[in-house]
Amino acid sequence: MILYESTLKALKSNLRKLFNFFFDTFNEIFKFFFDIIDDAFKILATIISKILKIETSSEFKERVARQEREAVDRNRKKWLEEIEPKERHSPGYPYDWEWRRAHVYRMAEGKCENCGSQIGKLEIVIIYSFRPYYIERLIGAHVHHKVKISEGGDHSFSNLELLCSDCHAEKHPEKKRFLETTLVTVL
Numbered sequence: 001m002i003l004y005e006s007t008l009k010a011l012k013s014n015l016r017k018l019f020n021f022f023f024d025t026f027n028e029i030f031k032f033f034f035d036i037i038d039d040a041f042k043i044l045a046t047i048i049s050k051i052l053k054i055e056t057s058s059e060f061k062e063r064v065a066r067q068e069r070e071a072v073d074r075n076r077k078k079w080l081e082e083i084e085p086k087e088r089h090s091p092g093y094p095y096d097w098e099w100r101r102a103h104v105y106r107m108a109e110g111k112c113e114n115c116g117s118q119i120g121k122l123e124i125v126i127i128y129s130f131r132p133y134y135i136e137r138l139i140g141a142h143v144h145h146k147v148k149i150s151e152g153g154d155h156s157f158s159n160l161e162l163l164c165s166d167c168h169a170e171k172h173p174e175k176k177r178f179l180e181t182t183l184v185t186v187l
Contacts, residue, residue: 114167
């Protein structure tokens with residue numbers, strides 16, 4: 001009886017090992033065939049998309065992003081060439097002067113770079129020309145050229161500083177009365 005039980009246990013153990021071996025082997029074979037089928041479907045989908053000119057999701061996202069960039073560029077070009085020159089308050093200054101003034105204001109955090117007082121504000125101005133254009137315009141502060149344009153200065157950010165009307169008048173004593181009264185108010 002003991003021999004029978006030990007043989008039965010050995011047989012069960014061997015059958016379990018054999019079953020596990022076949023199960024693992026079948027799993028590997030199954031995985032292998034599914035990988036091949038998956039690769040075949042990917043290749044087939046690529047061929048069909050090329051034939052039918054169907055975009056993948058990444059190609060679609062790329063195309064949409066490119067179209068958005070082109071639209072922004074078209075709108076910016078239209079703004080710079082057609083609308084901004086009509087809205088410009090400073091003739092002889094660069095086409096993006098209002099944007100530069102707003103940027104100088106943000107860099108100085110709204111403080112006069114001479115006396116440190118909090119000055120001015122940025123207002124959103126809507127200009128309609130077949131569609132609305134939103135621009136930021138600096139109100140209640142002056143942007144001063146450290147080196148005058150007539151003396152070889154330029155409109156670069158390193159040559160611009162934010163000043164209150166009093167400090168700007170001190171920098172230009174010959175224009176003091178004019179500068180104190182020329183803060184442009186829009187809207």
